[in-house]
Amino acid sequence: MSTxxxxxxxxxxxxxxxxxxPYNTLMLxxxxxxxxxxxxxEMLVGSGMEIGAAKAQAQxxxxxxxxxxxxxxxxxAPILGAFADSTGRRMPWVWFFSILxxxxxxxxxxxxxxQFDVTRxxxxxxxxxxxxxxxxIFTNSMLPTLGDRHEIGRISGSGWAFGYIGGVVALVIMLLLFQAGENGKTMLGIAPILGLDPATGADTRxxxxxxxxxxxxxxxxxFLWVRDIQDPDHIPYHFGKALKDLGSTLRGLPNHGSLLAYLGSSMFYxxxxxxxxxxxxxxxxxVLNWPIMKIGIFGIIAALTGALFAWIGGKADKAFGPKPVITTCILILLGTxxxxxxxxxxxxxxxxxEPGSSLPDIAFFVCGGLIGAAGGAIQSASRTMMVWQSNPERMTEAFGLYALSGKATTFLAPMLIAITSDISGSQRIGIIPVAGLFLVGLILLVWVKADGDHTKWSDT
Incomplete structure (x- = not known):
């Protein structure tokens, strides 16, 4: 095979x-x-629940x-990340989780x-x-192998922008060819292709x-152009070594205050x-009673601003480092x-x-643009920051911990929103916890060193 x-x-x-x-843009x-x-x-209302309570319960x-x-x-996440580092193999895991x-x-x-079943x-x-x-997790851990430390911000930002554009293209295809509006036609003015019947939700499904x-x-x-960089010293499928290495990393975290603070900050924001x-x-x-077609247009705006500012953020990341980019984005997202x-x-x-005013819709579209812009830039800068903070020899494990820091409380936002929505019976009130989580992330970022503490890794 050629090089x-x-x-x-x-x-x-x-x-x-x-x-x-598209899993984020279209599905989620x-x-x-x-x-x-x-x-x-609709199911809950059909069973006799009041409409406002039904919407909150669905959320x-x-x-x-x-x-x-x-x-x-x-x-x-951290266990599989440690295992991948200890075996030197990432691609088999990418294949497996791609199948899922x-x-x-x-x-x-x-x-x-x-035939809708909520649990299923x-x-x-x-x-x-x-x-x-x-x-x-496994593809992010390959980022340090793609360029030197001061190039990965640009590479990460360009990649995130490219991904956002992919999400936009997929969303546009969905709206032009499949998703019917209130008039039964797609954005292209045609019936959903392939005979998809809006009455059965087929156009959306x-x-x-x-x-x-x-x-x-x-x-x-x-899969054609990316390969594992093999290390002949790695022992294939040595699960015990993976757990031992993970334990060593976890015990050493208190010695790496900047990394620990960043994991905590990123966990919340x-x-x-x-x-x-x-x-x-x-x-x-x-809340605004938007049909899915209108939500899709909202998504296009958010994704386009996300693509643009992920690219701009990558340039800023290269020029100033990831921390100023992350700080600015958190402030924008908190306000939004x-x-x-x-x-x-x-x-x-x-x-x-006034009833029927377009002002609420316009305001929400503006908020969507801000979320896309700050969200695209912060996600790109965040994975760059993780590279700057981490042990170069344990990068997949580091991104496993990064996933852990994100997922350790990823359930927290949905849970707090779910509980707040349940208790209040209001979708608007249910969103309040999001602002608090941004604020906590911003406070913890104070203890993060802009350049990380790479000099300490040789001592642990």
Whole structure:
């Protein structure tokens, strides 16, 4: 086999972001998540529940399902990361979790309203989500091998921007060809292709096989151009060594205060961001009564600003380092979270609006653009920061811990939103915990050294 050039290897790595982004864009946030909420709400109303309570309960179910998935990821991420580092093998794990991604997403086609089962749907969604999250852990850990320490910010930012563009393209295809609006036509003005019947939700459920096929096709460049860098000293499948190395890393964390503070900070601000992504579409559907077509347009705006500012953030990351980028983005997201809570069909930022006013919709679109912009930049800078903070010899394990720090409380945002929604019976009040999580992340970032504490790794 001919040697794979560094440029091709970088492009192959970027294609993972392109291939996997639709699970976040289409499934989690803008298409399937709102479909789940709408379908469950209709079921609950049909059983006699009041509409407001039904919407809050549907949001709570979604939150509890994501909580379970988050706990499983949190438990397994550092163990599998340590195992991969101890064996020197990442690609077999990417293959395995890619299979879970494709199976979980494709199977959600079988969620028609007349055969909808909440538990089964959440299990299938969780399988796809786990596949996506773990595949991301192993591909992220390859980032340091793609360039030197001061180039990886640009590489990460460009990759994240490329992924956002992939999400936009997939979402546009969904809206143009599959998703029917209130008039029964797609954004292109045609009936959903392939004879998909909106009455059975088939036009929306098509997002499931579309997401699966998209991933399977666009992972081909990744598998063609990305390879494990083999170390002949590694012992294949030595599970005991993996656990021993993980234990050593965990015991040594108190000696690496900057890394520990960053793991804590990112634990909260990434959880808050995931909460905004996860519940944004559901919030727009329940609070502003947006149809899925309109939520999809909202998603395009958020994804386009995400792509643009992930690229800009990568440039800023290279120029100033990741910490200033992360700090700025948290401040923007904190303000946006507070703004969203103050938007309803009846008022915007405490000011009453006339019935039918477009101002609440405009304000929410602006918030979506800000979430996309800051979210794209912060996610790109966050994985760069993790490289700067971590032991170069244990990078997959480090990203396992990074996933743990994210997933250790990833269930926290959905859980707090679910509980708050349950107790208050209000979707708007249910979003309040997101702002608190951003604030905690911002405070902990104070103890993070901009350049990390790489000099200490040689001593541990």
């Amino acid at each position: 794979i050039s560094p440029r091709k290897r970088i492009w192959g790595w970027w294609f993972f972001d392109w291939a996997s982004q 946030t803008f298409i399937f998540g709102p479909y789940f909420a709408r379908t469950v709400t 709570a179910y979604w939150g509890y399902g994501l909580t379970v998935s988050g706990i499983l990821i949190a438990i397994l 991604y494709v199976f979980g997403s494709a199977a959600l086609w079988y969620t028609a309203p007349d 749907t959440l299990i299938l969604f969780g399988i796809g989500l786990i596949g996506m999250e773990f595949a991301t 098509a997002v499931a096989p579309l997401t699966a096929i998209w991933y399977a096709v666009f992972m081909i460049p990744f 990434r959880d808050a961001l995931n909460g905004m992504y996860t519940f944004g579409g559901i919030y727009a559907s329940g 979270a507070i703004a969203i809570i103050m938007i309803s069909p009846d008022s915007v930022f405490g000011m009453a609006v």
